Amino acid sequence: MEAENNADLVSVDLPLPFVHGLLALTHLMDNRVTGALRSALEEHQRTPTALKPETSTRIASSKRASPVPHNTGLFAEILGQRVQGGTLPDLFARCVDLIHELDPSAIERLADKKTHARRYVARRSQDVHFRSPHLKTIEAKSGWWVSANVSEPxxxxxxxxxxxxxxxAFGKDFVFPLTTPRYP
Structure with missing residues (x-):
């Protein structure tokens, strides 16, 4: 019977972030689909990959966010995909980009959250630090702006x-800080 079920399955190449997003929605799928996705993901994860830091984020001030020395472990992991940044703000911007690829409405929901002096993400640079607009911000590839003036906490x-x-689930689906390698 299992052989007949496998005959009904089709193999399709999908971008890895899309597969991770689908796996986050496993409660909506049947066991054959989730099993096929998980086995394909496990096969892919046998070879460790990490997003390489790029200089694609745009800083909206003449000062630059100070880069952290290499090998300091500025990593997060979202649905099994490792994200690396050169600075804390860069790492957060890259995480925003990845979540934006999976679910743009999630970033809209985050845009509604703010502290007493800043928003976590905003569509416009000047809307991030609404009490201190002179503070630095960076633009993520997705077009969202985040603060460049942040601490690790x-x-x-x-x-x-x-x-x-x-x-x-923070700590399971979304891991930060990523202190130890999660790949063999």
Whole structure:
């Protein structure tokens, strides 16, 4: 009977972030689909990959966010995909980009969240630091702006809120800080 079920399956190449997004919605799928997705993902993860830092984020000030020395472990993991950034703001921007690829409405939900002096993400640079618009911001590839003036605890809070906005379990589906390699 199992052989007959496998004959009904079709193999399709999909971008990895899309597969991770589908796996986050496994409660809506039947066991054959989730099993096929998980086995394909496990096969892909046998070879470790990491997103390489790029200089694609745009800083909206003459000062640059100071880069952290290499090999310091500025990583997060979202649905099994490792994300790396050169600075804490860059890492957060890359996480925003990945979640935006999977669920743009999650970033809209995060845009509604703010502290007493800043928004976690905004469509316009000047809307991030609404009390201190002179503070630096960076633009993510997705077009969202984030603060470049943040500490690690502030980024940790932002990451938790990003996970919550995307309906992901922080510490399981969304891991930050990623202190040890999660790949063999």
């Amino acid at each position: 502030q980024i940790a809070t932002a990451m938790r809120l990003l996970a919550r906005a995307a309906n992901l």
